Amino acid sequence: MKRDVLIIGAGGVAQVVAHKCAQNNDVLGAIHIASRTLSKCEAILETVREKDAMKVEGVLAAHQVDAMDSAAVAALIRETGAQIVINVGSAFVNMTVLDACIETGAAYIDTAIHEDPAKICETPPWYGNYEWKKRDLCAEKGVTAILGAGFDPGVVNAFARFAIDRLDEVKSIDIVDINAGSHGKYFATNFDPEINFREFTGTVYYWEDQQWKETSMFASGRDWDLPVVGTQRAYQSGHDEVHSLATNYPQADVRFWMGFGEHYINVFTVLQSLGLLSEQPVTTAEGQEVVPLKVVKAVLPDPASLAPDYTGKTCIGDLVKGIKDGKETEIFVYNVADHKDAYEEVGSQGISYTAGVPPVAAAMLIASGEWDAGTMKNVEELDPKPFFTILDRIGLPTRIKDDMGDRPWNA
Amino acid sequence: MKRDVLIIGAGGVAQVVAHKCAQNNDVLGAIHIASRTLSKCEAILETVREKDAMKVEGVLAAHQVDAMDSAAVAALIRETGAQIVINVGSAFVNMTVLDACIETGAAYIDTAIHEDPAKICETPPWYGNYEWKKRDLCAEKGVTAILGAGFDPGVVNAFARFAIDRLDEVKSIDIVDINAGSHGKYFATNFDPEINFREFTGTVYYWEDQQWKETSMFASGRDWDLPVVGTQRAYQSGHDEVHSLATNYPQADVRFWMGFGEHYINVFTVLQSLGLLSEQPVTTAEGQEVVPLKVVKAVLPDPASLAPDYTGKTCIGDLVKGIKDGKETEIFVYNVADHKDAYEEVGSQGISYTAGVPPVAAAMLIASGEWDAGTMKNVEELDPKPFFTILDRIGLPTRIKDDMGDRPWNA
Numbered sequence: 001m002k003r004d005v006l007i008i009g010a011g012g013v014a015q016v017v018a019h020k021c022a023q024n025n026d027v028l029g030a031i032h033i034a035s036r037t038l039s040k041c042e043a044i045l046e047t048v049r050e051k052d053a054m055k056v057e058g059v060l061a062a063h064q065v066d067a068m069d070s071a072a073v074a075a076l077i078r079e080t081g082a083q084i085v086i087n088v089g090s091a092f093v094n095m096t097v098l099d100a101c102i103e104t105g106a107a108y109i110d111t112a113i114h115e116d117p118a119k120i121c122e123t124p125p126w127y128g129n130y131e132w133k134k135r136d137l138c139a140e141k142g143v144t145a146i147l148g149a150g151f152d153p154g155v156v157n158a159f160a161r162f163a164i165d166r167l168d169e170v171k172s173i174d175i176v177d178i179n180a181g182s183h184g185k186y187f188a189t190n191f192d193p194e195i196n197f198r199e200f201t202g203t204v205y206y207w208e209d210q211q212w213k214e215t216s217m218f219a220s221g222r223d224w225d226l227p228v229v230g231t232q233r234a235y236q237s238g239h240d241e242v243h244s245l246a247t248n249y250p251q252a253d254v255r256f257w258m259g260f261g262e263h264y265i266n267v268f269t270v271l272q273s274l275g276l277l278s279e280q281p282v283t284t285a286e287g288q289e290v291v292p293l294k295v296v297k298a299v300l301p302d303p304a305s306l307a308p309d310y311t312g313k314t315c316i317g318d319l320v321k322g323i324k325d326g327k328e329t330e331i332f333v334y335n336v337a338d339h340k341d342a343y344e345e346v347g348s349q350g351i352s353y354t355a356g357v358p359p360v361a362a363a364m365l366i367a368s369g370e371w372d373a374g375t376m377k378n379v380e381e382l383d384p385k386p387f388f389t390i391l392d393r394i395g396l397p398t399r400i401k402d403d404m405g406d407r408p409w410n411a
Numbered sequence: 412m413k414r415d416v417l418i419i420g421a422g423g424v425a426q427v428v429a430h431k432c433a434q435n436n437d438v439l440g441a442i443h444i445a446s447r448t449l450s451k452c453e454a455i456l457e458t459v460r461e462k463d464a465m466k467v468e469g470v471l472a473a474h475q476v477d478a479m480d481s482a483a484v485a486a487l488i489r490e491t492g493a494q495i496v497i498n499v500g501s502a503f504v505n506m507t508v509l510d511a512c513i514e515t516g517a518a519y520i521d522t523a524i525h526e527d528p529a530k531i532c533e534t535p536p537w538y539g540n541y542e543w544k545k546r547d548l549c550a551e552k553g554v555t556a557i558l559g560a561g562f563d564p565g566v567v568n569a570f571a572r573f574a575i576d577r578l579d580e581v582k583s584i585d586i587v588d589i590n591a592g593s594h595g596k597y598f599a600t601n602f603d604p605e606i607n608f609r610e611f612t613g614t615v616y617y618w619e620d621q622q623w624k625e626t627s628m629f630a631s632g633r634d635w636d637l638p639v640v641g642t643q644r645a646y647q648s649g650h651d652e653v654h655s656l657a658t659n660y661p662q663a664d665v666r667f668w669m670g671f672g673e674h675y676i677n678v679f680t681v682l683q684s685l686g687l688l689s690e691q692p693v694t695t696a697e698g699q700e701v702v703p704l705k706v707v708k709a710v711l712p713d714p715a716s717l718a719p720d721y722t723g724k725t726c727i728g729d730l731v732k733g734i735k736d737g738k739e740t741e742i743f744v745y746n747v748a749d750h751k752d753a754y755e756e757v758g759s760q761g762i763s764y765t766a767g768v769p770p771v772a773a774a775m776l777i778a779s780g781e782w783d784a785g786t787m788k789n790v791e792e793l794d795p796k797p798f799f800t801i802l803d804r805i806g807l808p809t810r811i812k813d814d815m816g817d818r819p820w821n822a
Contacts, residue, residue: 186684270681273597275710284705294695295706299686 002107002366003029006082008067008097009089010040012304012348016356017086018044019346020394022053024360027367030059032080038064047347067093073100082106084366086359091115091195095130102143107366109359111150113240124205124212125243138376145376149362151354152177153241156318158384159333160245163320167329170252170322173245178259180229181312181339181350185301187267190351193297197277204238207246207254218265227406228336229315234259244378271296307349310339314350332401354396361390413518413777414440417493419478419508420500421451423715423759427767428497429455430757431805433464438778441470443491449475458758478504484511493517495774502526502606506541513554518777520770522561524651535616535623536654549787556787560773562765563588564652567729569795570744571656574731578740581663581733584656589670591640592723592750592761596712598678601762604708608688615649618657618665629676638817639747640726645670655789682707718760721750725761743812765807772801
């Protein structure tokens with residue numbers, strides 16, 4: 001049994017995490033939030049107070065920390081007494097925060113793989129480049145570390161596990177992520193544009209015929225007929241969960257598909273083709289050195305600003321195919337979330353909501369002991385059922401669709 | 412009779428002007444070229460020597476001058492003894508160079524209106540904001556100043572005058588500028604992107620029903636069926652010559668149409684919609700102040716680099732409608748130029764070629780006395796026939812198309 005949470009980061013996802021921790025502080029205990037900029041943490045806690053989100057009276061505190069400084073994070077863990085760390089800071093701080101957890105014995109949860117700012121798209125499996133190198137150390141020290149526990153990666157890994165458990169043999173896992181919402185702007189990214197575009201400028205790795213294969217962004221597209229959001233075109237994209245699922249289920253093909261409209265692809269293609277998404281500096285006629293991607297980021301809307309006007313729904317799910325009782329079978333496990341509902345509940349848009357709720361469910365399962373594994377785990381290596389049970393209750397219900405119909409996962 | 416030429420500027424158009432002056436130095440005398448960067452002038456003179464372009468032996472000299480400094484330009488005019496100044500520097504130096512000509516008595520030729528760098532698209536008629544304010548002074552001092560003597564403005568003004576002279580009454584002048592060439596790049600502008608985009612981000616003024624009307628870029632498009640280049644879509648754009656022609660022929664509707672492909676419009680629209688064509692600085696997340704348009708310019712190909720691979724043709728002409736002998740009549744006066752021919756002759760692409768040849772023809776007409784008006788003139792106020800005669804000979808032949816067929820203007 002562990003208690004008291006330290007949230008690392010103060011962006012859109014951190015805000016959702018803070019609200020959800022507050023709503024469940026009877027289980028989670030004290031809630032601390034820390035980032036490089038104290039005022040951002042304080043602003044988030046202010047929204048928690050405004051919504052009167054704390055279930056029971058308790059600690060709600062903001063801290064300043066440089067998450068790239070592992071010793072400083074360890075000191076903060078000791079100072080706060082937090083036994084669970086939810087890392088939703090930038091993709092560049094995973095390893096320093098994980099090291100601080102290993103150092104102090106606190107449980108670690110994150111929602112995306114570690115990235116080196118100087119490298120775009122490393123060799124597969126991505127987890128092997130950083131996180132998994134610490135797996136033996138976690139086991140040796142009995143430290144629980146749950147990797148990629150957002151929605152995708154995260155809930156979709158549990159969707160895969162749940163479907164695979166119902167089959168005798170798994171043949172393929174296709175993860176489909178559709179945002180059918182509308183923010184009303186000419187163009188915007190749902191996350192930090194720098195991180196968002198980095199996802200799409202590299203090689204797209206997928207797992208087929210028991211080997212890594214490569215394609216490029218927008219090269220491989222397919223229409224998907226999905227519950228609630230209808231027919232939507234999605235394109236093979238590189239994504240974290242492909243790298244752990246392919247390692248855990250090497251017999252299955254594993255692909256990730258992300259939905260994009262024509263307009264998004266057009267704007268992306270123009271910017272990419274002109275060299276405006278480059279992270280390499282260019283020199284203007286006046287001799288100023290500028291990174292084009294940072295200028296694009298400066299002219300685009302702040303992703304957080306999209307929330308109030310965001311309408312429509314997301315549908316994210318796994319189509320898992322395999323053999324059951326000698327017959328070809330397929331199961332679609334999925335969630336539908338609503339942007340407007342998310343904004344009303346926690347002041348965030350749906351994309352941040354779906355990413356921020358699951359790590360809180362994971363923290364609650366560490367608190368209850370059910371997921372307190374005492375070692376490093378990807379989500380598909382843990383029992384999905386208690387995870388779904390909590391997610392159903394705290395805002396992200398799981399449904400399944402197969403030849404017996406479309407229904408809640410536990411109906 | 413005037414002789415000896417000083418070219419101001421050292422860009423792509425200046426290179427064409429230098430070559431054409433050299434090819435006609437028996438008429439024009441000494442050839443001087445001056446810009447802020449001496450090495451650029453020297454590089455141009457080097458290409459003139461490489462092509463062995465000088466018709467007769469004579470002076471060919473490079474100078475350094477800040478064209479924003481009128482006294483420095485006047486001193487250079489006196490030092491070189493130049494009696495004709497061809498200003499093909501940036502759009503921001505017209506008034507200082509014109510003042511130097513008025514001061515020294517040298518004849519002045521330019522190819523585009525003066526612009527204030529801080530203002531995009533001033534009120535019509537554009538010439539009234541700067542150049543025409545000096546008209547009385549030119550007349551008083553007997554200084555010849557020929558405004559807008561490139562292709563458009565310039566040759567197209569002479570096309571209009573030529574057609575109008577054949578009519579009893581003019582009803583409309585539609586100038587159509589089609590570049591049906593291909594540079595083989597994903598996207599590039601034919602001139603300095605900063606100047607190029609400034610042309611398209613402001614209000615589009617045109618003259619109809621004896622008044623100024625407004626539209627916006629790409630809002631008004633029409634297919635034109637043209638000689639050699641075939642059917643091409645062109646859009647109403649703001650352009651200098653509309654402002655002088657509407658003043659000189661207020662009874663006629665005057666419109667300018669520029670050809671754009673779907674791809675150009677798409678890229679332009681994306682950049683414009685995102686705010687990347689703004690000349691107003693933005694601040695990056697790291698606190699750096701950057702003008703987005705300057706970054707776009709930095710990532711686009713250097714217009715001069717397009718020349719070697721440019722293929723295809725341009726067609727620029729005037730469709731003039733009116734009454735002749737009581738009957739509705741229309742005449743299309745036009746030129747077709749070839750990018751590859753231009754590169755082979757003077758090492759430049761066709762767009763620079765069509766802009767750079769006409770001011771040299773104008774200089775030759777000042778040298779011969781035919782256009783040495785002793786006052787300020789727009790091109791339609793001068794006899795077009797000797798202009799066409801020289802242009803036929805030095806690379807830009809004029810043709811007409813009417814109900815009697817398609818033929819040379821003087822056939």
